[in-house]
Amino acid sequence: MATTDPAYSEFVLSRQARLRRVAVLLCGDPHQAEDLLQEALIALAEKWEKVEHPDAFVRTVLARQRVSWWRRRRHEVISETVPDRGLDDGSEARARNDEVHRALRALPQRQRAALVLRYFEDLTEAQTAEAMGVAVGTVKSLSHQAVAGLRRQLGVDSLASMEEDQR
Numbered sequence: 001m002a003t004t005d006p007a008y009s010e011f012v013l014s015r016q017a018r019l020r021r022v023a024v025l026l027c028g029d030p031h032q033a034e035d036l037l038q039e040a041l042i043a044l045a046e047k048w049e050k051v052e053h054p055d056a057f058v059r060t061v062l063a064r065q066r067v068s069w070w071r072r073r074r075h076e077v078i079s080e081t082v083p084d085r086g087l088d089d090g091s092e093a094r095a096r097n098d099e100v101h102r103a104l105r106a107l108p109q110r111q112r113a114a115l116v117l118r119y120f121e122d123l124t125e126a127q128t129a130e131a132m133g134v135a136v137g138t139v140k141s142l143s144h145q146a147v148a149g150l151r152r153q154l155g156v157d158s159l160a161s162m163e164e165d166q167r
Contacts, residue, residue: 028105103153111146
């Protein structure tokens with residue numbers, strides 16, 4: 001049964017934007033990300049009274065549900081081009097972000113999940129392993145492979161500038 005606790009509503013309102021960002025990074029598609037986030041929030045509502053760390057719970061559900069979707073579909077279509085849209089102030093940063101997002105979408109699903117959770121969500125290797133349901137060594141391996149893949153796709157200079165922007 002879903003909760004009617006006002007604390008749940010407050011949690012969702014305060015964290016929704018950040019959780020949506022994680023879902024978009026995991027999916028690479030904003031529409032799928034919305035569906036994924038809704039499923040995670042429903043799962044949280046059903047267990048709200050028992051969950052001690054709702055942020056961690058939702059991230060875990062997002063990561064595991066995304067892998068589950070990927071396994072069922074396995075025919076994810078990745079577009080080489082980003083749809084046209086107007087760029088205003090910060091167009092260079094947006095172009096770089098688009099390049100990074102394209103490179104992220106090109107990574108295998110598990111590598112992408114490891115990167116998003118480790119570096120965009122700033123989780124430890126142990127927390128990432130728990131969220132993904134894998135061993136810590138697997139997270140290390142997936143992260144290493146993913147960073148190497150991004151370096152190949154973006155070039156070392158692009159990756160270095162991305163890391164500087166994150167600081």
